[in-house]
Amino acid sequence: MENIIKLNQKNLAEIATRIPCPTYDRSKIKTGIVHVGIGGFHRAHEALYTDQLLHDPSVTDWGICGVALLDFDTKIYNILKEQDGLYTLIVKELDGTHTTRVIGSIVECLFAPENPIKVIEKMASPEVKIISLTITEGGYNYNEATKAFDFSNPLIQHDLEHPQAPKTIFGYVAQALKLRKERGLKGCTIQSCDNIQGNGHMTKRMLLSYVKRAEPDLTGWIEANVSFPNAMVDRITPATSPVDIANLTETTGIDDAWPVVCEPFKQWVVEDDFSAGRPAWETVGAQFVDDVVPYEKMKLSLLNAGHSVLGILGALVGYDTIDEAVGNPNISAFLNHYMDVEVTPVLGDLEGINLKDYKQSLLKRFGNINIKDQIDRICSESSAKFPIFILPTVNAQLEKNGSVKLAAFVTAAWAIYSLGKDEQGNALTIKDAMKDVLHEKAEASIERPQTFLDLESIFGTLKDAPNFVEAYTEAYRNIVNRGVEECVKDLNSNILNNN
Template structure:
């Protein structure tokens, strides 16, 4: 099969092989600026928008993708060389592949190369929404206090070099300053990250920065910018060389960076937009007045479930999430964690079949065709666990409920942080706090509680005698007997109590 480089000129040549944009991309204007054009954005928000653009009434809602950081140059170059096009490969549960070329990213900018161009684009009056997938750590707040971290060297750089910023806060501040000076309307900042109350957090962190950088701008932002909360969901593993090669072999598409994902997708959005919005509800998104119940459910079950599988699976020597959930003992542990510790503190979830939702998670985690890498799931756990797992711990402690399973996961993470699985193989630990975590993990071998003194992660959790007792017992048991035997015994203990 003859292969073609993916670009606008070759779309007609591959249109009989895969679905391609049926709309005129040259007629689409970028009403959305999106910061963080990685795999998840391209499998989720850009996918929804692409579906919407097939209706010509929506031509003002194309996307300008911003590659914010130095290491984003590869994705920027890829999109630039491919005219913003990429292939979305949906790996169905039966192993079949659904392929679509996505065309909603019609502009692209590399922020480190031209900061002023990014600021001008964000300030452009045609831009109604600035959306974000900057990861949990990108919001730059202290997990314990919730305060903005002004000690971050990049933040200090932005305060001292306002016209050449490096963080989202510096860019937004300068863009809104231009909008104010030019008498333009405001817009919406739409967070699409796995942070509970992500819109509220984005607003709080931005205003904290602006009060220090441009204090006279605060009132204008409060009056002219909205920050809707949202819940996003689609498992999107890293693209592998095999994915790239298979696409070329089977469809004749030479795509340097396709995106692979599961068939499931969900987007629940608070309907709070300052300057209009796309009708994403026409292509499957759900607009609601209160996102909190949905995001709490997703963060506490799906995201926490990923971390549980990742940490326990890593110690057991597994490399992918489907391998971990395929282990009966680990799968049972996860089900018990969701049923016994998470579900009791979720509160009212009107219209949600929680039992079915939890079962669907097990099915999604077990998709053997996704091959989501455990080291990806475990990366930056110091930013993830305080969002995904610790809120459940605090809620259960308050209700004097069970924290045994969550304490076990934290103990396993402490041992994981030593850098070896139980077969003696090195673990790839990607975490901004990796050095601190390893130092505390080494000290924990003599006194388990030492790991809980990482205040940026655990706050004052070390002061909870109940949690420390459960965590310390689990820590010593895992070191002595191994994670597999401990998981089996803990499962039996919990099941005996629930029968």
């Protein structure tokens, strides 16, 4: 397309003749939310809900200041800064069409490594009522074995020694809350938007663990003035590819260096516990409830775990995208059995939710051929995801002496995956903070498969559960000898024959 136009505030009026854009005056929007972690998911989820809300002329005080926390985030920060916080959201519909619009709710951007004090001051400013987070499961610095905050993390040690130049979310939030207390300001809400069961409880527990050592006099004030609502978030948001960027330019003539692509489905269920007020997100589709637990347990154990199952098995077979894995009838049948046989019996009461329909909807969403969710993205940071998505199901089944065979199979597949090659010998792209440790344990597991389970920070005491270890060891040897697909065929047949 001729007449390519760069996405920024100056060009917004012209861009609005091509695709929907914010119709509110962004210069009049005040920052009420500081959001840490301005990657794809936040921009497809909370930022979208907020953008929709800002189209109400009466709403002017809930703009978002996006914070890039890590050195790794330099690229996204520079792009959003150049684009005045604007970006295009591309919804890939099931019928193959794309729905595009420009999102304008991020009205400020800060790069924490460049100016830590500026970020702390922004979090402490009186107009900011919410500090929200998408810092990934691993960002909460939680040890699965001890159930405690990990003070051995070098970045945490740095923050304790250099409180005015922090590197972690805990260092930033602690200093911001300290300023609010010292200045006689109200507290605020710390809102996790990450895939962790009881994410608000986890955030509070980890922050208070840090604060008790870093700023012990602040503990009581946080308890009295800061709220930590639990929330369940859901929208499949694959990494943006160069093809996505090129297609946007070709079809609309808009030059956006980092648009966001996502599926049409979205869900946000939030505990209504905000200490300093909140946006009326319920008017644009969010759901506020007294208890999030049933929703988040269902979603983490089925959707997020399902993604990991497809990712790990699909990676070993040699697939690149999740829809390819779902398209394999043996793997999709395995996932169905895993959800029915091992997850569903331990979910408890889910009043008002049709589980059968929900599970079927997941397979349709995973199979959206237009999303092309990369398997290496789904498998990234599995060391942080496994304890949250899969192990609660395993532990609940072990307590009732139930089935763990399918989860053990996935765990064995992950151990083999961690060697770094698929079944054809092709190298796998493994992105994990524990990559080296995982690889070391995986190599040792060639001789003694259960060595992989010795990683207590991930598996806790699972190595002491004979039923699981036996199923895991058998699965490991079967996968090595026969490959994933032959093994899941047999498992599927055995389940059907036993029902």
